[in-house]
């Protein structure tokens with residue numbers, strides 16, 4: 001199992017000579033890659049010690065870049081620091097469907113009540 005690293009720990013490594021970055025909940029030590037990065041040093045420095053997932057994806061990195069990054073993987077972001085995406089629960093779906101059915105039933109009831117006899 002790979003190492004779990006907390007967000008607080010990653011934040012400490014925010015300098016060019018000690019540069020960690022979080023990408024897709026994984027932690028990379030890019031200190032040695034800084035000078036080799038085809039996208040320049042500044043882009044990596046701008047996300048030093050923090051989550052650079054959005055920036056990494058926005059660039060549209062190649063498969064080759066994804067291969068290279070594996071060499072610098074040092075661990076996973078601690079589960080407690082991973083932002084949980086709230087899924088839409090069954091309760092919400094149930095309420096929405098119930099609301100729509102009630103609305104349709106009311107329209108029919110109204111039409112029936114006001115229909116000319």
Ligand code: HEM
Pocket residue numbers: 021028030037038039040043044046047052055056059060061062063064065066068069072
């Ligand atoms: C382990 C992490 C990373 C690796 C291995 C990596 C590798 C590469 C490689 C190989 C390229 C050349 C183009 C390609 O093959 O896609 C590239 C370009 C680039 N990267 Fe990264 N990169 C990493 C992280 C980042 C991050 C976090 C940022 C932004 C904050 C970034 C910004 C850029 C930019 C701006 C380019 C230039 C794109 C262009 O010229 O069109 N990279 N990177």
